[in-house]
Amino acid sequence: MNEALIVLEQVFILILLMFIGFASIKLKIMELDWYVGVGKFTIYVALPALIFKVITTLGGRSVLLEGKMAVVISVVVIFINFAIGKFVGKISKLEGPTLDTHQSATAMGNLGYIGIPMIAALYSNMGLVVVAIYMIFDLMFNWTMGINFMDQNKNQTREELMRSLITPLNVTLVISLVFLMLNITPSGTVFEVISGLGATTKYLSIAYLGAMLTVVDFSGSHKQLSLYTHAAIKLIAFPVLIYVVAVQFVDPVIAKTFAIIMALPTMPSFPIFATLKGGDHHYAVKITFVGTLTSLVTIPVVTWIMAYI
Template sequence: MLTIIKSILSLFLVIVVGVYGEKKGIITNRLNRGLTDLLLQIILPFMIVSSFSFSYTNTIKSNVIKTFYYSFFAYIIVTVFSYLLTWPIKKEKKIILHFANVFTNTGYIGFPILHALYGVEAVIYGSIFNMFFVLFVWTYGIMLFNKKMKKEEFKEELKKTFLNPSIIAVYLGIILMVFDIQLPMVIKESMTSIGNMTAPLSMIIVGVTFSQVNIKAHLRDWTIYYGVVSKIILIPAILYFISIFINDRSIVSNTVIILASMPSATMTSIFAENFDIKKDYAAVMVVATTFLSLFTLPFLLKIII
């Protein structure tokens, strides 16, 4: 428990750095967008590829296959239960809350926590889960916000999905695993050094988001509280009890539960901004679930590990 709390608190302190940078005008909106692109298109893919670069046992190879179908069914289960949980919410707020429930902060917060708890093995399984995140967010996620999307637009988004840097990194990682390819040490160490920037940079970006949201304006909105409870308490509980029901408390099932229990993805506010749907409301959900998860995650991790 102490290790978990230290890991999360250290991430929180880096969030404070992001808040400070934005308040002092050091990190502008343009710079923050650049940092986000740097993280998603370069640093995170390097972390994914480097995590695949080590000797595999038959158990790990078997677990990778298991992670594929566990991740797929986890997204289906969360989507169904989220739809039921958001039934009392209407119109645009329902879209935001449903998206926020299904899509979690796997890269920014999930990967650093997995690495702290289990090491690079869990990052491999997390990369598979993240692959499904990318596939679902650029298909189902887009469809939620843009229900009038034309067939040609959908095909274009699907094409972008399969060419996403994180997905390409998973492709490369799987090739390294299947053919047992060992990268030269100098390349491996360089990739690991770049990948290690994932946690601090991601927390700085979250801190910038924190500092730009007027949370007070939404304190009387009951749907925010309902959405937060659904996201970081009810959905993790559902997945945990399902894992007990199927009698699987392995590192694979724990990895899937942990990543599915992360706070709402920053893509929630990015999509809301892009489609002009409840932008402030979406930002508050991201901030609220991220902040409150600092208190709920230690207890969740203590229970499932």
């Protein structure tokens, strides 16, 4: 099946990069302290650069104005996804920081590294327009509220909460949206440097994940219920449900695109966020690694089910 081959190719790239990060520690080429610095560089420099490049080159505000139904679906599925994350965590009997980390992991889908290349190959321009619209709201909600589920300071004042939202990622998001709405497409040497920095995000974050695998204890993970319920509910049942409902109102390609977006595993840079936000770092590495491997099966299953509904 063509869809399965596309998924396989993208996941293989992730696994290869993780292996490089893992081997660099085991062979003593790099040290974990070096990767801690890489993690901070990724979150504070490379990711903001990637966000700016992606949003400012979407094609201007007409992308939003011409896709009103996709805008509505984007917002709805994001907030339902928040609830799915908490529900799966609760029925899996997770508590405290681990529950919070699970909910954040559910929100942070691997759109850039698996989703976009796969959707581009499957659904061409229409699929990419849907992704562009979804990405705006993904950054607005998942990269703010979604990440902050892991923040263990639950008694923040309003002023503290507002200050916590002033991060390089969120400031970049606001600036990027201003450029988008004003139809400003940057170019030149400075933008070329920004684009180059953004392109490093994929490689740095996945190598980081591979390096962290050297210190995470996976013993007993086969008994960790949340990893199985996450795969069954978040990666299969929820995407199929989205398709079944959405196809009643929009073009089947749009419905399939949203289903694939929701079927994506946790993004590779998520464990870095877990470390910075005070989440359960070891659980973050587990759910990211296991989810990526599981997606090799779950995404083809979702595409196969949609084809026969």
